[in-house]
Amino acid sequence: MIQVDRLTKQYGPVTAIRDVSFSIEKGGVVGFLGPNGAGKTTTMRILACFMPATGGTARVAGYDVFSQSLEVRRRIGYLPENVPLYGELTVAAYLDFAAEIKGVPRSDRKRRVAEVMDRCDLADVQHRLIGKLSKGYRQRVGLAQALVNDPDVLILDEPTIGLDPVQVAEIRALIKSLAGQHTVILSTHILPEVSMVCEGVIIINRGRIAAQGSLDRLAEEFFPTARVELHITGPAEAVGPALRQIPGVLRVEHQGTANGAGIYLVEAMRDRDVRAPIAQLVAERRWGLLELHQMGMSLEEVFLRVVAGEEYGAGT
């Protein structure tokens, strides 16, 4: 649904993005993740046909964003970063305008506007001026505007920024409900958002794609082994070797003691769950198992590794 090939954008001497390539399947929800200033907004603006790229190509819904821009624009819904809306219009008047300018036929317009207002929970405020609405409602009007032409592709730039936690949860649920019928690309710098809402992730840093793929695949790529942290009371010289005997365990590291228990970090093969055998071993030897948890799967760690790794690489 979205194919981006070696996209580059320069603002004068400043390169905002360089050789960005990725593709998104129909119906997928993909998070575009990166620190502030990494090039997320620039990429999305090119995809939404707001600005042309300096180099490379991008195709959305099968059409080129530069040479077939109008065809692309008919098939997208775009929510820019700061949700720019006309504050002097009422919600209903604005959505009617959006539906008309996006080419929704006159006969369908009323129904479509009512549908998106219903979906985005705007019916109660439809006669209020947009300028008088709270941030959460404005965000929903922005989403409703993007959805009004029933687009194939939704491009959402930081859709939850500046909202309170309840509103964030509502917007996320709304976006999640769009998966399947719409292809969604959403940018964010909030990591948990990606794991909650998205199926795939594209990590961008300093204008380049640093990593991309499904969340599981990324975790595997950056953490090829599963890691388990253990707190065990027992003689350190016996515990270490005993753990190493368990099938699947690759490495055991004794990291110190806390509250009389030794802290061990066990690295094991990903396809073997070593937690049950460990518990069994500890029970057989009559040591005390105070804590056991698997770590190293969170997107946050993947992200930090990718971004920190790049910075380290750039420094040397």
Next chain:
Amino acid sequence: MGAWAVFKKEMRLYFTSPVAYVVFTFFLLIVGYFFYSIFAFYNLTSMQAAMNPAFARDLNITDAVMRPLFSNTGIILLFFMPMLTMRLFAEEKRSGTIELLLTFPVRDGEVLLGKFAAAAVLFLMLLGLTALYPAMVGYFTRVEWGPLLSGYLGLLLLGSSFLAVGVLVSSLTENQIVASFATFAILLGFWVIGWSGDLVGGNWRAVFQYLSILEHLDSFGRGVIDTKDVLYYLSVIALSLFLTLRALESKRWRG
């Protein structure tokens, strides 16, 4: 289709903000004041002329009332038109709504057409309301329809040129006050350039006078529709709108 949606949105914004009402009220007040003083003066000269038949022969409504009224209205438009156009692009740029507008499936030209048409229709309504004054003249005496209509055509072309320049300036800045003031300054420049024609003389005099934006209004008031004048206004409109399109395109590239 797209242009129509933009047009309706702009009309709605004119009337949900106080701009249209303020411009309408003060424009009619000021034009009304000019009409009153010109008509009262005509009244006075008519009474004097009643005693001097030779003088009375040259006195007529078109030359003594309508022509001065048209040229005064032209000058008043110079002050008011920038306020109708200042918002059109500057406000969209300031608030960021231009980003959404330019990603809707409409050509830049349709956006421009919708906006310019909205300003032009508002101006037409304004001009329509001033028909009150010739109507009052018609109540007292016979009006010459030809010069009246050609005078209005002249004002229409003049005002539309002002609007086109205003739209162009509005597309170059994010600040409405800057847009309004710069438009006014440019139009003023195009007015007074005709005066400097008297200083240089020769061929340059003709060039400067041809460039003067208010100079071309006068013959319309006399009932003369000269293609030279019509062409002048149409080229100002066309050039300004063309440059506006280029400005929008450059806005896209620069982001």
